[in-house]
Amino acid sequence: MSSLADAILAGPRGRRLCLELAAGQQDGDPLPTQESLWSLLFYAEAARSKTVVRFARVSTDAGESDDDEWPDPSTEEVAAALDAVDPIAVDGLSLIRALAASVDSARPWQDPDETDLLLAEAPMAAHLRRIAERIAGSDAARWLTEPIADEQWLVDFEVRDDLRTERPFPSAHDALRTWRNEGLGSGYWWCTPPWPIPTTTRALPGLGPIGLWAVVDSFGWRGASVAPASISPTARVHEVMDAESWAELCRRYPYDLADTEEDWRLSTGWEGRWVIPDWSLVAHDFDAVHVTGAAYLALAETAIPVSPGRASVIANWPPDHTYWLTDELGRTAESTRWLRPGDDGAAQADELWSPA
Template identity: 30%
Template sequence: MPGDEVVVDELLAGPRGRRFLAELAEWRLAPEERWSLPAWAGPAMGRHSGDDLPSDLRGACLEQLQQLVDRVDLHALVGVRWPEELLEPLAASVDSARYWQDVDAVDGVLADPRAVEVLRPLAAPVLAAPATTWWRDDVDLGLQQHVDWLWGSPAGRQAPVLTGGRRALRDQREEETVREARERREHPGLARAPWSGAWWSSPSHVDGVVATSPVLRPLRSKEVLPVGLALVEDASDDGRAVLRPLRARPDARVLEIHSARAWCDLVEAHPREVTWSRGLDWQLSTGWAGSWALPDWASVAREWDGVHLSVLGHLAVSGRLLTTTVTGEQRGALAPGPARTLLAGWSPGQTFWLTDALEAAGDAQRWRRDEQWRGDLGWSLAEEGGPHRRGRSPGRPGQWSSG
């Protein structure tokens, strides 16, 4: 495929992409071998951040990571056909994201240029595998699902409001402008603070702006898996959700984010400075102490109905410090130079719909996680008045429940 080397470099440049490759190396081992070997990241586990890891322990991690990668059968990796076989390491990478505090110590090790070269042999084979073809997919307008996490509520919330997004985004922009000015007055320097603010860059928490996820159709089965249940940033322990199928208008205009360049282009076309509302958190997670910019979502909604982040886009872009051409504020102790940007709080395959482009496409369904521990991807479709249908967790017998 043209541009394969560019895609490999994008995957290795992304914190989530590197974490996926490291998790993948472990999951490609036979179970008995996996449990008999020491965890490559053992010296980094329990450390507060990458800065908290002495050089000798960092070196030990890198050495053990190299030994792990050397055990991976690259030929077999190219031949992985079934998308669900890679969901476990993918979910582990997604869940470990954190944009509101210091870099995770494991991610800190993986950001080392030596770790990037250790992981490089895995990148091209996994991207060539049939199991990852869907990572590059554009949004499926005909079948999307909205996930409503129950959070202890037996009934869940009402169906999402599918109208009024444009007006709500204009209202949000006014609120954000007020917040930005207040933070600028109250916290004139981007010093460390014992609290977290608005760390996400997606148009979340806005009535009328709906987030949807795709449905994965495993190649060996007619049944489906709701991606929004399996791939969740900073996943909670709540294992119950209501899924509502939605579809978009056939003429809906959706901007695709498959690369860092696509995200930066969006920010530069619709810039909004967020230095004071985001800087306290993002300085911790990236080290950048200068200006920040994000898309002005009210402006974006005049051009696009939705913005879709592919799985590959998530792995390559989420959590990655990116430089824009936006001129940020030069003031006080801020580092000089153009504004940086960060994509955060956006799960793989997720689309945010900014306008009235959606309609219901079926009945709501209740799902529950089969196992009590958070790492398991097995889910059941809980039918009203009937038994729970078993879902499938990768590496375990059975199939995914239809969703």
């Protein structure tokens, strides 16, 4: 990748990040240009969707009907509306809000949604680049290209009210052995090491760990336990910074999937065979694997070439998340509870996490 802006524009999650930053969550009422953009997006999505059903009131009296034809905006019209929006300032809060919305809209288990397809069309490119370059030039986005941070944080979302009870880490060795022996790599839409392998992320000033925000297919959690992780300074971490660094894992430690992985074919369009890293073998040489924010934005939900006829995919691996394949991970302090307010129990992406 020649630059962070190129990485952002290379994948559906990066392009969605640009859209969310331009017209997404912010304090106060949305600008008229934002409302216009979202209105055009709504009608464009509805016109292209195979699942949206519109209900209309139809009277038996002649001439009385609500069944007027809906607008069908062109890609050029949506692009012009995007160009009219002045993206909000790129700071830590606006970026993490936009990133959270982009990650939560990911769906690697099925076809891309209409918005992701629209953003990939040629007329959108120049307008998205304007926003991508704004992101890439900001101090707030610097962490997107950085390797694993020295300080790592564990996040444990829970449904129950009391999160103060510390739970011991399960054995990574046992989890990986079961995953390999029972062939659990096939038939699922995620490519990550098996649950309950722990994950960590860095924290952002004033916002908490990225793991609180960047969640694929989130369930609107309002509470989590957060703890600093004890990381060995000699930990062997494989950095996934681009397509080649992921493909290298697949070549060195191949886990060829027996199934055709229909979910990934739908989300990426790839028609060949699939391979993912054999995490039980990766654990022999590495203690952890970290996917940078830039790599996620460029590669998630895309087919990554591995060898002739074989490809891989990054699915359900959020940005800046590190999966630990060792039993040496621990906590350096007790967990604290973090909360995010919500209406009727449903958290919103623009509401801030904070220690209880």
